[in-house]
């Protein structure tokens with residue numbers, strides 16, 4: 335790729351028409367909550383953007399986030415935009431390896447100090463001095479701290495880098511933490527999801543390229559425009575939820591009729607994401623549309639929120655043991671009180687003094 | 697602590713703790729009450745009153761004609777609230793899922809809009825009861841802090857459940873957590889307040905009926 339190429343030139347070279355680019359901008363603008371009239375302006379501004387320097391750090395992750403972006407539906411504009419921006423350093427995608435790869439990162443940092451974007455997928459292990467995950471002999475923590483120093487902003491891609499994700503799940507054996515627990519002095523935006531919607535990843539990057547700033551965030555550090563509503567708010571099965579029509583198994587009459595999946599463990603009511611509107615695989619569908627409840631993957635602690643097939647209203651752990659022990663303790667305490675009360679009664683009886691007529695006449 | 701962490705705590709350790717206190721408290725109170733006992737009534741029982749205790753459980757549960765005329769508001773609001781509460785608690789689909797999870801079995805639910813309407817009526821009745829309690833001089837005189845506490849402990853789960861279902865006031869995740877926590881609060885205090893009547897009401901009705909029957913009262 336030529337260094338000074340603009341995005342428009344890059345896309346043209348890849349055989350993408352202006353019309354498809356405009357369509358991509360319309361989708362991105364709507365996801366970011368920008369007025370539809372912004373799309374042509376967005377296309378124009380983005381088209382003129384020259385290749386920004388982006389360093390993508392992969393820590394304790396499964397590469398699913400990268401897969402989401404690059405393999406979803408080939409070749410998507412999302413993946414092309416991604417190609418355009420991201421090749422300074424990325425384990426999975428870069429050709430270089432070993433020292434050459436690390437050198438590429440260091441050079442990119444030096445050349446664009448203070449201006450480059452850092453995208454991170456995966457959580458950072460702090461346990462055992464960070465030994466659980468190292469790259470080129472260095473811990474993830476060291477690499478993140480060093481790379482973040484010269485960054486303009488950081489984007490945490492996926493639930494692991496946003497909230498700790500799977501490695502963070504109880505009992506968190508590696509002492510994993512999210513990016514925001516380490517980087518405090520730079521803007522960090524979380525794009526959670528396991529994986530995140532590809533358009534959400536590129537949408538945040540596009541927003542940054544266009545406005546030179548990160549989008550407005552919610553209290554969990556997510557772009558409000560993408561994660562502002564719950565799946566349940568926008569779910570097409572919602573009328574069935576409201577009517578109390580629930581599928582009881584994955585193949586019953588209710589399931590075939592497309593009833594609500596709440597009883598089958600759907601976490602849509604507590605999950606903030608755009609799946610129900612943006613959808614997956616080029617707008618084909620989203621999990622609930624395919625007949626499976628939402629897993630809640632864009633929320634913190636989703637691995638610890640009980641079984642994926644357990645309704646939201648049910649207890650996370652068995653109550654039997656607690657109730658059994660409590661019943662025993664209650665019976666023992668009740669018996670002790672009973673003994674005490676009886677003793678008090680007996681004492682009162684023993685201390686009882688008979689009153690005679692003579693006493694009254696005194 | 698994020699709203700999700702709060703919800704997970706409420707569904708996990710919070711619920712376990714609350715159920716433990718509830719079970720221990722109820723066992724303790726029931727044993728204490730039962731063990732207190734009464735002196736044996738040595739008089740022979742009057743004839744024709746066998747099963748007076750059981751009969752009283754039913755007769756005392758039906759409004760008394762004369763009392764219904766004079767204190768109809770207490771009856772109407774009380775019955776409306778109690779029936780509404782039980783319908784909401786026992787026939788709302790997500791609640792049945794909870795019982796299925798805990799007890800291992802469930803039962804059919806009512807359509808959510810019906811439960812929704814019933815819950816709203818219960819909330820209104822509960823507010824009506826509070827207003828009546830504050831308005832009526834005798835009731836006001838008899839009211840203690842415990843009565844207001846019991847009212848609040850009962851109102852919170854109903855109100856937060858209603859708000860959660862309709863996605864009102866707070867984000868759903870947080871409201872659901874608050875709803876579950878309010879139920880846990882109710883469970884914790886139930887054995888130690890007037891709300892213990894959940895477990896004792898029919899015992900005391902049976903006892904009163906049996907005692908009166910023994911003496912030959914017309915029931």
Ligand code: SF4
Pocket residue numbers: 565566567569570571572573575593594595596600601602603622627628
């Ligand atoms: S399927 Fe899930 S998200 Fe959709 S209405 Fe039911 S509970 Fe809500």
